[in-house]
Amino acid sequence: MKNITGLKRLHHMAFKTHSVEQAEAFYTGILGLPLVHTIESDFVPSTGEYDPYKHIFFKLDDNSYIAFFDLGDNKKPVIDEPAWLQHFAFLVDNIEKVDEWKTHLEECGIDVIGPTKHGTFIYSIYFFDPSGNRLEITTDIKEK
Numbered sequence: 001m002k003n004i005t006g007l008k009r010l011h012h013m014a015f016k017t018h019s020v021e022q023a024e025a026f027y028t029g030i031l032g033l034p035l036v037h038t039i040e041s042d043f044v045p046s047t048g049e050y051d052p053y054k055h056i057f058f059k060l061d062d063n064s065y066i067a068f069f070d071l072g073d074n075k076k077p078v079i080d081e082p083a084w085l086q087h088f089a090f091l092v093d094n095i096e097k098v099d100e101w102k103t104h105l106e107e108c109g110i111d112v113i114g115p116t117k118h119g120t121f122i123y124s125i126y127f128f129d130p131s132g133n134r135l136e137i138t139t140d141i142k143e144k
Helices: 020-031 095-107
Strands: 013-015 033-042 050-057 065-070 085-089 113-118 120-130 134-140
Touching: 013 050, 013 085, 020 033, 020 065, 065 134, 085 120, 095 113, 095 120
Parallel strands: 013 065, 085 134
Antiparallel strands: 033 050, 050 065, 113 120, 120 134
């Protein structure tokens, strides 16, 4: 098998949302991420299937994106695994910034789990978006 290189970074991760309006209010209004692109179609480009959707993209500072599909069914995502398992982690510069986010999110009425120190690897907080997608804000740590 040929070894191919060139995977540079994450472009986007896509999740289901039950409401693009609530997603925009949360990701732009609370997390401060700009909504930069919206696709609305009746057909899935990769399969040709009829399945009307809206697909929205929020931009992060490194030019990657977190994206959402709204299928118009007003149903939150079904997560078959434990609620803590599947999540999206945002990276910040340091522990102080994680703690600032914790305070901000709590002031916005969002339940926050943590902070949690994962050994000598990362320091994190966890919370859920309006559709029930689990999110993490984390920073790398190095102990001396």
